[in-house]
Amino acid sequence: MPIENIPEIYFNENQEVPDLFVYNLKMTNDVVKSKVNLSMHMFSFLQVGKKQVHFSGTSVAVNKDQSLLLKKGNCLWTELLDTEAIYFCTCFFFSEKKLKEFLKKYTKNDKANTVEIPYLIIRNDAYISSYLNSLSTMGRESKIFVENLLSVKFEELMLYLLQKYGEQFESYLYSLINEEPSSLRKIVESNISSNLKLEEIAFLCNMSLSTFKRHFIKEYDMSPGKWLQDKRLQNAKKILEQGKLKPSEIFLDFGYNNLSNFSIAFKNKFGFSPNQAFK
Template identity: 55%
Template sequence: MSKFTIDNVPDSYIKGKENPELFVYDLKMVDNAIKTKVNLNMHMFSFLQKGKKQVHFADSKVQVDNSQSILIKKGNCLWSEILDRDEVYYCKLLFFSEDKLKKFIENHIDKKENSKSIAPYFVIENDDYLGYYLNSLNNISTNSSRFMVDLLSLKLEELLLYLLNKYGELFENYICSLILKEESAFQSTIEKNIYSSLTIEEIAFLCNMSLSTFKRNFIREYEVSPGKWFRNKRLDKAKELLEKGDLKVSDVYLDLGYNNLPSFSSAFKTKFGISPSQLK
């Protein structure tokens, strides 16, 4: 049986380069791709031109054809790209970062709180305006020149403003809840795993992020690398537990994410100037 691999998107389209905050990609296929396991680490507009797209989430699924477009929130999902007859599957994808969406909300929306749970997608009915919009994206290069980056930022703002006008409060609540929910889930997952034995890679997956995206978001939120932050938190906890006198050094290090006693003792002495046994 072949290994069920994860496709990190849009990383796999960018081909090893650092993720930009905005990215346009033309996806063309001549074969069906059924239930691809996807870790989507940026929010994404999918503008389907030919074929059908079906996306499975944890508790729902959606299918669209070229009469509709779809906004998909970042996270884990399964998606199928299906050709109509013998045609080429063609879809234009627009990826945008959390910061870009947050900035748009700050500039254009007064209401920023909504506690309702939301679907992981928002279906958009295509119209003439969106057709003209997609044509305009064809003229934007994917290079990293300042002009193109600024122009694409304006095109994202244009799209979001249009959808606000078209769908009103429904779309407004969706994007506000999306931001709040993602931030809450990110912080909550980190706080719940401070003293667990999970690796940073494992915590990143629980946050539905690639490791590189997790590290960028972590530094933006906590102003320090995740490795250093978790290490300090866990060593502080170890010191607290050992000072109480109820536990041995050997009872502490495994529960705080260290695989062996020497590495724990070395990290402890580097931070506090004494070994764990001396503290006891």
């Protein structure tokens, strides 16, 4: 699957990407684990449908009652239609330059940041609904007018969320300009319990699959496929032994396409079937 460079794909080839940009995304087909290189921080105001995003060390899922503020970088997007067979999301992209200008103007927090999570969930409310309506009318105006108004609308939104969420939102904003990269080991071990494929984990590490395998073997002295399978089967065994979830309810979560393959791998690893592990 090709990598989508967002928001660049929404512009003409020679068109310069502005510091602030709004795009209304409408779809009539589900998109599952699309590889995205997000070059700007982004508000994702989900209005119809469901969205899940996998990052290097975590994932998040929201519905139309929630919106997301996403940190720029590589991620995997899953966007699912609603019962109305449509997906609709208003995307508001902003550059690091605009973020730093806002922080300098309205906050005094210059201490080292400790927040590492790459997203913030925003609860949709009457203000957000009214705000999105105001954004929807802007495309009809002149380019200069829209650019100037977007600057005002960006500050308006940020100030509202700063007032609503306080220190939590301020700390998150500072985390967006923390460029400390995640290590391969950290990313791999945070995805043991996910159902991501090796290629997808490599993408989250900003590596090709071959480069990822080479670095993995150097780090763990074992192939990534075997290492992940062993770790995931061990986790599956622990869950089954708790007696709350059946094999048929967990095999997808551990990267297996069907229960039969999961059962064969499980028995080869432990010498007994997953049904026998379930208490």
